[in-house]
Amino acid sequence: MNICDDASLLLNDLNTAQREAVAAPETHVLVLAGAGSGKTRVLVHRIAWLLQCQLARANHILAVTFTNRAANEMRDRIQKLLGYNPSGLLTGTFHGIAYYLLRQHWQLAQLPETFQILDSDEQLRLIKRIIKEAKIDDKVFSPKKIQQFINACKEKAQRAQSVVLMSTDRETQAALTVYQFYEQTCQQSGLVDFTELLLKTYELLRDDESLRKHYQTRFKHILVDEFQDTNYLQYEWLKLIAGPAAKLFIVGDDDQSIYSWRGARIENIQLLPVEFKETLLIRLEQNYRSTKMILTAANAVIRNNKNRLGKELWTNGTEGDPLFLYKAHNEINEAEFIVHKIKLLGKDYHNNAILYRTSSQSRVLEEALIDQQIPYRIYGGMRFYERAEIKDVLAYLRLAVYSDDDAAFERIINTPKRGIGERTIEPIRALARQQGISLWRASRLLLADNGFKGRAAKTITEFLHYIESLIEQTHTLLLSDLIKKIIETCGLPDFYLKDNKEEGQRRIENLAELISAARQFEIFNRDEEKPILTFLAHATLDANNDNANETNHVQLMTLHLAKGLEFKRVFLCGLEEGLFPHQNSLDEGNVEEERRLCYVGITRAREQLYLSHAETRYYYGERSYSRASRFIREIPAELIDHIRFNNAPNYQANVKNKNEKFAIGTPVLHHKFGRGIIVDKEGQGEFTRIQVDFSENDCKWIILAYSDIELL
């Protein structure tokens, strides 16, 4: 048996198309992989195939994903499949790999060895600071807009000097000025934002021929997952690192492109076969996840999009249940319906996912789940390393490792409050700007020159001494002990407690968790040469500390977060015009992306799919009324079962105005059931009982009324 016969075992449980992809000859391959068609499987098997057929050694292979979740999953599955962990195989996110390259070549990239990664939050803070310093009117062009502008420029590989302005209006001019200052500050403070990671490596490879040759020779096979999410810079970056010889193995699905608002270019996937001649195109259309009903619905919806490569999912699986549709009176009623159904459908709560368009929709759902005492977990929101307390402590650490880090300096100079306010900081900034030095150096200079008056001099001295003591300890203490030390001595815990007792306690617990995380890190990275730097990068690049407990919870998340996941039962809620598709997308003329989002949502379900919409819901504290989403209409009616739900035929509340006389036909508003009219009444005074029709054609609700009923 030769090696390739052995490897053919890898092909055993694959279908024809998957096999064709995995065992493809050494050319470029573009795999159009529909939802649930086993794309990760193909990717992982391809790597194993290359290794086992000895087409490549592990260090010849580069595998790129977008999220850490995907990268971790890929690594796990490769190890499971091969039975060992191939050393030298480089897998990771675009940003993770770029970071790796910059750490290797920091000198060539003209960075300090201890350069720090700036997350979007810190990037925004920095931009705001610069706007203030440059005295630019932030009402003309908001900081967020400028942040987007800068990132967009970088994603087009445009430096501040080389920006090609589309328009020369005042706003754009101002944004460009900020961009210039921002670049300067980052360079000076050794700060690299997310996009900069990619841009810097891109420039490095572009401008340094020997380095470029080195990597182009090393990587003979480059595999990319979720290619539809790449932006311009990532694509250019990829082409550069691939060079003329490397073979690309690209997996993606244009129908699941839902990140255009973040710069993802669906065109890349269409461009690839044109730019890389002799690309083998393979479609994976057999779906192993969902029932026929669900797939038919998904196909029917996505068919309404004009701009697609074309693909139709099919399955050998069962017909399955029809889709269920519930029309709710309002968002509370919708939530009650979903929770009621979940309760009815058994105790395997983790089989249920509730998906929604906007995260604000989660609150009502959460309340309904609490009300019925059903365990749940909301995904998204604040992640561990994004929490203020964690970032505060890490800023101390950053300043200790690299004192010129202005972002870290600004963050903690007066956190906790030590009486260093604007009056004191402003001269430091001025000096720093004037001399072209960091805030840290400026404050030392100013102190030496007796530039601080009275109290300021004392507090600044204390602060500088404190940081200096930390700097010394970076050489002696273990990472986790250093963090522990910082927490104990910096005064943050007391500061948090003083601000808010309960919240403060939680923050302190998180700080304890940070020490554990550092300990964990030490254990898993024993031979790490620069543990502090790597830990800090890990904290920013992989902010998720998700101890995804596989416990029995209903899962709540936005549709965006659901991509790549699957659930036995999916509740897709808030299917209303204006919400989903979202009004902003309609205004921008980007319904197709919303439709792809809907397609993603539908194809998350293995067995049952519940759709729901509410006739009215609260929106920014105001009631709004909307029609059912067009996406519901795009699903063939014969696939849909309309369901009714009668959860409160006798809703009781207290009379607010006992002597009120209610006439039949009076329009009323109820916080739970929405708008209706009084159709009947019995009794009077204190125990008046009215019957209200809250939906013209459905069931009637008898209300024993009325503190929360408003007469209209």
Place this chain on the structure above:
DNA sequence: CTAATCGAATTTTTT
């Protein structure tokens, strides 16, 4: 310098 108060803005989110 800090605390309180008022007003504006509010899709989606990874790295």
Place this chain on the structure above:
DNA sequence: ATTCGATTAG
């Protein structure tokens, strides 16, 4: 409704 930020009063 709720949050964040800027302005204003202590």
